Structures are given as C-alpha cells and as structure tokens.
Amino acid sequence: MFNESSLNIKNKKVQRLFNILFMLMTVLLIIPVLIILVTLIYKGGGIISLEFLFTDPVNGMTAGGIFPALIGTIWLVALALLISVPLGVCAAIYLSEYAQDNWFTRIINLAIINLAGVPSIVHALFGVGAFVIFFGFGTSILAASLTLAIMTLPVVIVSTRESLQAVPIAFREACWNMGATRWQTIRRVVLPNAVSGILTGIILEVSRTAGETAPIMFTGAAFFLPYLPQGIFDQTMALSLHLFVISTQVPNVPEALPYGVALVLIAMVLLMNSVSIAFRMHLRGKKKW
Amino acid sequence: MVNTQDTPIVEVKNLSISYANTRALNNVNLQIYKNEIFGIIGPANAGKTSFLKTLNHMDSFNHKMKVEGEVFFQGINVREVNNIYALRSKIGVVFPLPVGLPLSIYDNVALSPRLRGIKNKQDLDIIVERCLQRAALWDEVKDRLHALGSLLSGGQQQRLTIARALSQEPELLILDEFSIAVDPVTTMRIEDVLTELKQEMTIILVTNLVQQAYRLADRTAFFLTGDCVEIAETESLFSGQVTDSRTNDYIQGRFG
Numbered sequence: 140m141f142n143e144s145s146l147n148i149k150n151k152k153v154q155r156l157f158n159i160l161f162m163l164m165t166v167l168l169i170i171p172v173l174i175i176l177v178t179l180i181y182k183g184g185g186i187i188s189l190e191f192l193f194t195d196p197v198n199g200m201t202a203g204g205i206f207p208a209l210i211g212t213i214w215l216v217a218l219a220l221l222i223s224v225p226l227g228v229c230a231a232i233y234l235s236e237y238a239q240d241n242w243f244t245r246i247i248n249l250a251i252i253n254l255a256g257v258p259s260i261v262h263a264l265f266g267v268g269a270f271v272i273f274f275g276f277g278t279s280i281l282a283a284s285l286t287l288a289i290m291t292l293p294v295v296i297v298s299t300r301e302s303l304q305a306v307p308i309a310f311r312e313a314c315w316n317m318g319a320t321r322w323q324t325i326r327r328v329v330l331p332n333a334v335s336g337i338l339t340g341i342i343l344e345v346s347r348t349a350g351e352t353a354p355i356m357f358t359g360a361a362f363f364l365p366y367l368p369q370g371i372f373d374q375t376m377a378l379s380l381h382l383f384v385i386s387t388q389v390p391n392v393p394e395a396l397p398y399g400v401a402l403v404l405i406a407m408v409l410l411m412n413s414v415s416i417a418f419r420m421h422l423r424g425k426k427k428w
Numbered sequence: 429m430v431n432t433q434d435t436p437i438v439e440v441k442n443l444s445i446s447y448a449n450t451r452a453l454n455n456v457n458l459q460i461y462k463n464e465i466f467g468i469i470g471p472a473n474a475g476k477t478s479f480l481k482t483l484n485h486m487d488s489f490n491h492k493m494k495v496e497g498e499v500f501f502q503g504i505n506v507r508e509v510n511n512i513y514a515l516r517s518k519i520g521v522v523f524p525l526p527v528g529l530p531l532s533i534y535d536n537v538a539l540s541p542r543l544r545g546i547k548n549k550q551d552l553d554i555i556v557e558r559c560l561q562r563a564a565l566w567d568e569v570k571d572r573l574h575a576l577g578s579l580l581s582g583g584q585q586q587r588l589t590i591a592r593a594l595s596q597e598p599e600l601l602i603l604d605e606f607s608i609a610v611d612p613v614t615t616m617r618i619e620d621v622l623t624e625l626k627q628e629m630t631i632i633l634v635t636n637l638v639q640q641a642y643r644l645a646d647r648t649a650f651f652l653t654g655d656c657v658e659i660a661e662t663e664s665l666f667s668g669q670v671t672d673s674r675t676n677d678y679i680q681g682r683f684g
Contacts, residue, residue, distance in 0.1 A: 239491065313527040313589075316486060317540050317596055318517030327539065332530050 179405060183398025191399060200363060200385055201392050205400055210367055211280075211375035212407075215355060216348050218284035218371060219291065224341055226288070227295030234296070235303040236325050255293035259353040262290045266358040281371040283359025287348050294347070298340025302333040335422040342415035346408040352379040362388075378404045435503060437462045437600060437630050438483060443497035445478045445487075445654075452478040454654040455497070465622065465631045467645025467662060469638055471678070474651035476634045480602055483632075484519040485512055501600070517544065520593030524605040526585035528577035529592075533560075533569050536577040536588055540596045555595055562625070563591035564617045582609040590618065594625075601631045607640065619644055638679055642666050650675045 143151075194204035238244040266286030276282040306329050314324040361374040362384055368375040382400045385392045436459035445453040453475035460466045468476050478493070485506050487493045499506045501515060509515050517540065529536050537556045546552060556573070560566040565587040569580070577588050586609055593601060603622075607615040622631060622644055635641050641648050642662060649659040650672075658665065658675045670676050677683055 309523070309525070309527045310529055312486075312489070313523070313529060313592075314539075315489060316484065316516060316519075316521040317543065317592070318513045318515070319539075319543050320513055323543055327542075328529055328531070 176405070179398055179402040183395055183400075183402040186395040186399035187402060192403070195365060196363070196381075200381075200389050201396070205378065205381060205403065207364055207367055208376040208378045208381040208400070209403070211360065212349055212378040212404075214280050214368055214371075214375055215284050215287060215359070215377055216345055218280060219287035219348050220341065220345060222285060223288035223291050223295050223344075227292050228299050228337060230292075231296045231299035231303060232325065232330075235300045236321060236329065251293045251296055254289075255297070257290075259290060259351055262286055263354045263357050265289070266354060271358055277372065278357070278361075278374055279359050279372045280368055280375050281359070283355040283375075283377075284371070286354045286358045287351060290351070290354055291344050291348055294344055295341065298343070299333075299337045302336030302340065303329060305336060306332045335418060339415045339418050339422070342411055342418065346411040349407055349411070350379055350404060352377075352383055356380050356383075378407075434461055436460055436500075437502055438632075439500040439503075440479075440482075441498040441500075443479070443482060443495070443499060445475065445482065445496075446494045447492050451654050456656040458649060458656060458659055460630060460632065462630055463626055463628075464646040465626055465633055465644050467641035467648035468632065468634045468651055469636070469641045469648060469678070470651035471636075471683075473653060475654040476651050477604055479651070480521070480604055480632070480634065482506075483600070483602065484516045484521065485509070486516075488512075517596050518599045520596045520598035520601045522586070522589050522593050522601070522603045522606045524608045526582055526589050526609050528580055528585040528588050530576060530578045532574045533577045533580070533588060534573040537591050537595045540592065559591040559594045560588075562594055562621055563587045564614070564621055565591055583611050583614045586610050587614065587618065590621075599629055601625065601629050602634075603631065604634045605636055607635070607637065615640075638681070650678060652678070 191204045192209060193206050195206055196208075197203035234244065234247065238247075263286060266282060266289070270276050270282035270285045271278055274282075276285075310328050310332075311324050314328055315321075319327070355377055359374055360377040360380040362380075364374060364376050378400060382397060382404065385400065386397045438458075438460040440456055440458050443453060443456045444451070456475075456479065468479070470476055478487075481487050481490070481493070482495055482499050483501065483506070485499075487495050495507075501519070504515075506512075506515060529539065531539065534556055537559050538552045541552055541555050546555070557566060557570075560569065565584060568584060569575075569588075577585065580588060586606060590603075590606070606618065610618065619640070622633070625631065633641065633644055645662045647659060648662045648665050650657045650665075652674060657672050658670055660669070665675065666679060668676060674683075
C-alpha cells in the first residue's frame, strides 16, 4: 500500500539534495568568522592582560596598553545611543502606530532606507560639515557621537518598527474598541510586548557602532592622546581608529599589538551580541501569544 | 415584547458601506431598543461585521471603508460625537476569534476600569471578580489570575473577552459570532449569561447559528449580500411569517 513510486523516490532525492545544499551554504558562512577568531586569538591572545586593558600606550604607541582608546569607544557608543535611541524609537512608534499610509509616510520610509544605505565615509564628511563646523562643536566626542547616531538611526527605527509590527493588530483593535486612545493602547499593550525586541535591536546596534571608524576619524577621534576625555567637547581615542593607526601609520609596532586590539574590539562586540541572544532566548521562553 | 414606541438605543438610517468598488451594505434602516437582544443572521459576506463597525465608529481605523448614512447611539449621531472614546467605552465588543490581550487575566479585565481612571485595588478586585463570574470563567481561573490571559484555551479566552467587555459596564454589548471558537457546553453557559445580562443592557448578537438567534433574540434581522432583507419578532420569523421567501429559505437551511 505504501510502496514508493518513481515520483516518490525522485522527490526524496531532490529533497535530500536541497537539504545538503542549504547546509553547505550555512557552513561556508561560518568559515570566515572562525578563521578571523582563531587568527586573532592565536596572534593577539598572548598580549591581552589586565595591564594591557588598563594602561596608556607608550613609546609612540608601539608598546603599553589601550586604556584611553577603550574608554573613548565606550564614551562614543554611549553618547551615540543616548541620542539615537530616543529619536529612533519615537520615530518608529510614529511610523508604526500613528502614521497613515500616504505619500508623506512613503517618502519618510524611503528616506530611512536610503539613509541606511549611505556609506559611512559620506556620513563622516556630513558630520564634519554639520557638527564640527556648522554647529561649532569642533572635533569632539559630541560631534563624533552625533555622526554615529545619525548613521545608526535607520537601523534603530527599522528594528523598533519591526518589533512593534510583530504585536498583532487584533490586540490594538480590542483596545480601541474599549475606548482606549492610541497612546493608551501603545503604552499598555503594544510597548510592553515590543520592548524586548526593541532592546535586542538596540544592543545589536551598539556592536555595530563600536566598530565604526570612518565616521569618527574626522569628527572626534584622535590619533593619540595621553589623557582621558573630561567631557563631551574633548577629543578622544577610540579602539577602531587606534587599530587603524597602529596597523598602518606607526612604524615598528610589534605584530601582536594590532591583533590584540582587534581581539578586544571583537570581544566587546561578541559580548554585546551574546547579551542580545540571551535576551532573545529569554523572550522566546516567555511567549505571550 | 419589545416596545417599539420607546426611543431606540441604536438607530440606523440609510446606512451604506462600501470598500473601494464593492458594496458591503445597502441602504439599511433599523432600530434597536433598550434591553432587547437583537439577532442578526445571514450568510458570509452579508455585511454583518461591517455594519457592527459603524456602530462605535471603528470604521475610522479603516480608510478603505466608505460609510454613508447616519448611525445614532442614544439619539446622538456617532459620526459627530466629540468624545469618540467615551462612546466606544459604552459599547462592549466581542470578536469572532477570542482576543486575550498579552496581559494577565486580572489585567485583561481591569484594563477598561483603569482606562476610566479607577485605581483603587479593592474596587478593581471587585470588578474583576464580578465580570469573570458573569462570564462563567471565575471558577476556572480564580487561582491563577496573574497567569497570561493570552495563553488560556480558545473557549476560556472568549469568556475572558466577554468579561473584559462587561468590565466596560457597557450599555450596548455587541457579540460577533462569539461561539465560533467555543465548545457547545460553554456556548450554552454563555447564552444563559446573555439572557440574564439583557436586564441591564442591550445586546446585538450576530450569529451564523440560526438556532442561536432563535433561542436568544427578541427580534431578528436577516442580512443577505448587503441588504437587510427582513426584521421581525424572532417568534414570527421562525414560524414562517416572512415577507421575503429568501428569509425562510435561509432559516430552513436551503442555502447559505
């Protein structure tokens, strides 16, 4: 009764073929990531120590630690988030919950997609023109963070909007039917159920911001500074630029040093990503509908 | 039974609804009176749900929906109401598919009172218990009020939705095919509840179960492809006193 026809056999073969094809592609994807990690740990792992993380670079940046760059990156990322998150989340709430589907909204959405596609070097030059010169912030943490914020805004908006849209429309309709205003509906039903997704998006955002070099190199990140930034109008060192500088601009740098800096930068990003993955797993465990 | 001399709680005049090029409702006129259960029967695509949406002006959320004509609730034209939120809070709506909000069972029922500004925990406790009791759900959930309402079974969620609608202390309760996702036993329990609720509020019962309208409704309207074919006392409608032969055909199950 359940004898296989030739069609059944063919279907099975094709199915197996595609299974293998997709798996191969996935494995292919992992290989470069593994190679990068293994190389970094192999060549730069030895240099990592508490002293490396918490002392200043010395001897024309050919020795010593990376403390000012580490602190600078934290400054830049934190301030950029402080600017882009409120702006992006508010804009996403407007686009998802209030805006009607008309030409105006469509133009805004198009602009956001385009903004996401602008190369980071163009953002950098915009940052110089707008924040460093026009607003007169000079090359400073503020100008660099603003540039980073503008660059990451579209990603914050899109990921927040997706999280909001993932909350079923039926929940909103039930609330509206009860006589709730749009804001009451957003605050009591939509946001509480989207907040984990929004946070996940923001954390992923942090990891992207931390690695950017071009947007900060003309706007606020310094080649070398022997002191820590005292405020947002100071310049600062940053890990990504420091890596670029010691790999290309400084002679006689020991081979392990750039690998060590790269490893710290990647470790920071991986740490952030694992936090976001843990968050998502926590979220999945508490499925609400 | 229903005194048609009273001022109606809902009055619909020349109501037509269309979506783009398709007509969903054609020039409907009807009155619904206080403390009656008004049944609406009819096959799919009859315009029943579209009709309901106009009663609390929910069509304002759907820009493809074009509404002509007038709808009066307690003598006030709902299209000209200043405080649309107050109007909606007086009308409880239960959808065909249960919508348990992703909040705790308690918060689901307390949501509407909270929107009205009731904050006192004891007051809320009383409202929540009373509404869950009346929706025949209290006994099943009283020990886990803080579990998620959206994870209850379909039938329980539908009773939760009814409890939530009751927490609005509505003057009009709209049930749109509430029994689709509910088992027959629970359906009978809810039907018993509805006959009790009739003392306090007006109920519009849209149903695809002709017998349900027969059991519950005081008057019944028959909608067909956007036309309100017939409105009559349920008794007379089901005893064959109809003006349009299609009504009889539908009630007898000959089409639809």
